[in-house]
Amino acid sequence: MNILIIGNGGREHAFAWKIKQSKQCDKLFVAPGNAGTGTVAENVAIAVDDFAKLGQFCLDNAIELVVVGPEVPLVKGIRDYFEGDAKLKTIALVGPGKTGAQLEGSKDFSKQFMVRNNVPTAKAKTFFPETVNESFTYIDSCTPPIVLKADGLAAGKGVIITDDKAEAKAVIKEMLVDKKFGDASAKVLIEEFLNGIEVSVFVLTDGKDYVVLPEAKDYKRIGDNDTGPNTGGMGAVSPVVFADSVFLKKVEDNVIKPTINGLAKEGIPYKGFIFIGLMNVGGEPYVIEYNARMGDPETQVVLPRIKTDFVSLLNAAATGALKNFSIETHPEYAVTLSMVSGGYPGDYEKGKPITGLERVTDAVAFHAGTKKNQNQIVTDGGRVISMMALGTDLATAREKAYRGASILAWDGLYFRKDIGLDLLALQTK
Ligand code: AMP
Numbered sequence: 001m002n003i004l005i006i007g008n009g010g011r012e013h014a015f016a017w018k019i020k021q022s023k024q025c026d027k028l029f030v031a032p033g034n035a036g037t038g039t040v041a042e043n044v045a046i047a048v049d050d051f052a053k054l055g056q057f058c059l060d061n062a063i064e065l066v067v068v069g070p071e072v073p074l075v076k077g078i079r080d081y082f083e084g085d086a087k088l089k090t091i092a093l094v095g096p097g098k099t100g101a102q103l104e105g106s107k108d109f110s111k112q113f114m115v116r117n118n119v120p121t122a123k124a125k126t127f128f129p130e131t132v133n134e135s136f137t138y139i140d141s142c143t144p145p146i147v148l149k150a151d152g153l154a155a156g157k158g159v160i161i162t163d164d165k166a167e168a169k170a171v172i173k174e175m176l177v178d179k180k181f182g183d184a185s186a187k188v189l190i191e192e193f194l195n196g197i198e199v200s201v202f203v204l205t206d207g208k209d210y211v212v213l214p215e216a217k218d219y220k221r222i223g224d225n226d227t228g229p230n231t232g233g234m235g236a237v238s239p240v241v242f243a244d245s246v247f248l249k250k251v252e253d254n255v256i257k258p259t260i261n262g263l264a265k266e267g268i269p270y271k272g273f274i275f276i277g278l279m280n281v282g283g284e285p286y287v288i289e290y291n292a293r294m295g296d297p298e299t300q301v302v303l304p305r306i307k308t309d310f311v312s313l314l315n316a317a318a319t320g321a322l323k324n325f326s327i328e329t330h331p332e333y334a335v336t337l338s339m340v341s342g343g344y345p346g347d348y349e350k351g352k353p354i355t356g357l358e359r360v361t362d363a364v365a366f367h368a369g370t371k372k373n374q375n376q377i378v379t380d381g382g383r384v385i386s387m388m389a390l391g392t393d394l395a396t397a398r399e400k401a402y403r404g405a406s407i408l409a410w411d412g413l414y415f416r417k418d419i420g421l422d423l424l425a426l427q428t429k
């Protein structure tokens with residue numbers, strides 16, 4: 001079958017790499033892709049939210065399966081666009097419609113959904129520009145840390161956690177009244193702080209049935225030991241030692257089942273991934289957030305651990321045939337390191353030549369932000385390469401990923417040196 005992947009990051013390179021290994025994949029395209037996806041698939045210069053051009057491309061190239069990587073086209077309604085067109089609606093598509101994508105696109109929607117469906121989550125109250133004064137009174141009554149969340153998509157910058165009530169008030173005013181994130185901060189949630197360790201669980205569902213994919217831990221801060229500003233993710237590890245079978249059973253019973261049943265009960269069709277960000281609070285899972293897609297860089301450690309034919313799995317989800325589908329996983333550990341441009345997550349330069357890619361043999365260099373400039377591969381984003389390695393244990397997978405990373409060079413290259421060290425320490429306790 002001919003397949004189109006939408007997106008251009010490390011997640012989409014990992015999708016392309018995995019999909020290409022399936023015998024079921026004939027022609028593979030990525031729109032718009034990057035220099036890495038260009039080595040396993042054909043890149044197509046169409047933006048992720050140009051639905052008309054994407055649709056026409058699918059018809060012209062007999063695409064039978066579309067896999068949507070990032071949240072923006074989902075929240076903008078790519079599924080609704082395809083389903084609203086007589087020719088496009090027969091194409092299988094992995095990703096929810098506009099309403100389902102609200103699980104990610106609106107934190108107020110997802111919070112109310114969780115409350116209605118008894119999914120454990122932090123208590124929260126939503127405020128509007130008209131109730132900004134009430135929000136100040138509410139902040140006065142809270143015990144810090146105070147968690148503020150802009151309702152809509154804010155490119156990872158919409159969550160602020162502070163011990164300082166005056167700062168909390170200044171931030172909520174900036175969001176609600178000064179419209180810091182435009183419509184995305186027209187509502188703001190003030191949420192109870194959850195104290196625990198984070199882990200993410202990934203579910204692929206057809207809206208009735210589901211499979212649970214391997215879990216992962218992501219490292220969000222730029223600096224070692226979780227210091228400095230938040231990023232899109234500086235590394236990831238799978239499996240996660242503290243997510244044992246007892247914890248994962250609670251996740252399935254208390255979180256996944258009520259989520260899938262809730263979607264069905266509320267008449268929200270959902271064919272796609274649900275990425276569930278969880279806090280393990282004293283052994284109990286609480287949902288921090290839902291995303292309507294896979295994570296980046298989590299995908300780069302989750303997909304290598306899936307043994308089941310990936311195209312069959314995607315197609316089953318997209319066509320409503322996941323019933324009786326079970327998933328087999330590899331027992332190996334996977335570690336990925338985000339290798340970034342100097343200055344990221346702030347300003348950074350692009351166009352720096354990358355050397356060493358051809359010498360990486362014991363790891364996989366997924367491209368996150370690269371492009372081809374004549375015959376050279378150059379940096380083209382904040383996160384540039386996602387270096388992934390598998391190993392029979394965590395220490396081996398780490399060593400291989402770090403050895404792979406040591407081979408690459410570009411002007412300003414930076415990566416964290418401590419990815420997975422906290423999990424290794426937990427293992428040896
Ligand atoms: P989100 O964008 O909702 O994933 O939030 C970004 C990060 O903020 C999460 O990955 C957590 O580390 C942290 N966070 C969000 N909500 C809470 C909460 N209620 N308690 C503690 N930490 C939180």
Ligand code: GLY
Binds near residue numbers: 233291295296297
């Ligand atoms: N790595 C976090 C995300 O993809 O949202």
